[in-house]
Amino acid sequence: MTERQAETEATPVGFVRLDSETLRGNVIRIFEALGLTSKDAATVAHALIEADLMGVSTHGVSNYILLLYAPFLQKGMTTATPNIKAVRESPTMALIDGDNGMGHVVATHAMQLAIKKAKATGIGIVSVRGSQHFGAAGVYAKMALEHDMIGVATTNADQLVVPLHGSESRFGTNPLAIAVPTDQEPPFHLDMATSTVPLGRIMLSLRAGEPLGPGWATDEAGRPTIDAEEGYRAKRLLPLGGSFDLGGHKGQGLAMVVDIVSGLLSGAGVLDQVSVDRGVGHFFAALSIEGLRDVDEFKTEMDHFVRAVVATPPAPDAEPVIYAGVKEARCRADRLAQGIPLHPDVIAGLEGLCKELGVDWRG
């Protein structure tokens, strides 16, 4: 499961289900009309639809097309046809400059390169600068799976997370995604923000009129708060753990690791050097299992491992035990069959954008 908490199978009240392939066609037409090549438009659509299929709707078609991707392309803040190139390269590694292209396009290029290098040498490491918001990190990590590789993807982001004991944000929610192939069972697929919760979770509490969890956020002075309004206003999330006693220093450590590999190994920068406006840095790795173990043996052992985890007897009144990737796999099966649930406002917004761009919306 991801911290963005893969949605369950039920269609949320008021939402409409749209067939994923129909939706994909709409998204491709939108990005073609915004100036991307057909290939790149398909890449962006793939990254967005994959996020929706996995249940990570915050990084699917609903939020950022209208808020970010379309206006940035229209204003020329994003390069529609970027010249993505390697600044430094060896058989195992590359530093890529994304020429300020769409994050999904740059990230897909970079992860493909990491996989290609891993095929040749066992391991591929690609760091990226000159890129933008790339959606769900998990989408890129899982590209490694069909190649019998372990995939890793990270990105840094706008400063929204305080260091432990601090009163100002220094890190992004800095997601870390790791995907590992299995044989018969759903692949292991961790996609986690290194903050306790993402900002979206604070917004949900605010809308629901509910208090925040005690380790989620601070007020503007850096004091932990459970007041949703105060937490949303301050935009100071706590690192995973939330307090020293619950390991918040570890969450801070992981947030810094993501900044270091995404921002400093790439030269994209950290702190106020990165933002949705200024661009961000990414890091990708692919590790070929064959370099260390027989692939079939490894995948069989992965099945045994995840089955043993899932078979753990639950505590009294607790939900069944699962592992990262189970909810995503269930959600994917449901949404492939039943369509992707979208709020009517989102559909109206996308239809409006289609009209503006002079392309068909198919519902």
Next chain:
Amino acid sequence: MTERQAETEATPVGFVRLDSETLRGNVIRIFEALGLTSKDAATVAHALIEADLMGVSTHGVSNYILLLYAPFLQKGMTTATPNIKAVRESPTMALIDGDNGMGHVVATHAMQLAIKKAKATGIGIVSVRGSQHFGAAGVYAKMALEHDMIGVATTNADQLVVPLHGSESRFGTNPLAIAVPTDQEPPFHLDMATSTVPLGRIMLSLRAGEPLGPGWATDEAGRPTIDAEEGYRAKRLLPLGGSFDLGGHKGQGLAMVVDIVSGLLSGAGVLDQVSVDRGVGHFFAALSIEGLRDVDEFKTEMDHFVRAVVATPPAPDAEPVIYAGVKEARCRADRLAQGIPLHPDVIAGLEGLCKELGVDWRG
């Protein structure tokens, strides 16, 4: 800082300070007498003294020499002069069989090999089976620093950590250590268990007659408990985060990643296949910064980054902001100058072992 919480500079009440080089000599003589080569005895002493210098005393000379390392060597459960060999190897990767040698010797060999490979190809990955308890993971990660590399070290361990919602332990405390070089500032040095706290923290609460933190451990049925006695008896620690609301699924995900890379990429195994008795698996990586960035630029930017973090104004009444590695660096400076604090019982135990082995103890 590490989850084992680097000790502060003050000498604990009743403890005696022993010069680190004098202590090193004692430890070398002990392991030589237990059958290790002089080189391997020096390697073990280095790993133990480094842990003590960093303030990770639980993995220094105090606990496991008497409890584990000496008796295992004396009973032949640990191979004193192991034939460590590569089972599978390429320019970037190796799978090492440690021949059931001391974890510190096998791990040092493996990390050195990862560094050697990274010098040649930019990145080195070494997975290890047939090894034993290796002490503090951070000791091996930080071997990368003097080579201007990022170091990673993990190990799996006895089942002590429940999956979220589960009633039985499935994972070890599975530490993850990552070290990153800086220029002038203390290096970034994260060494964290993927459980909220290690078992030692539960023991401390038990001894102090204090309740546990709410996300630390469960009772034998898997229900969260703050009763130290119950928590210690059950030996069911919670993954980092502790509950779903505080991101416990992320802690579980990280614990599984460590098991996967340490146990399944190596063939050492996971779950009940690994234990202090049966041996464990490790994973090491070294990444050459030069492969992606100019080293001096990177290290200067690391300095800027960690300075900005430390300069974050603290919340009202909060401790100053630090980052992983700051407490360790302070502790190291203090202990190099003032000696390593040891409880008189530990000194008596080690003196007794020396007498038994017919070697000098120098105090």
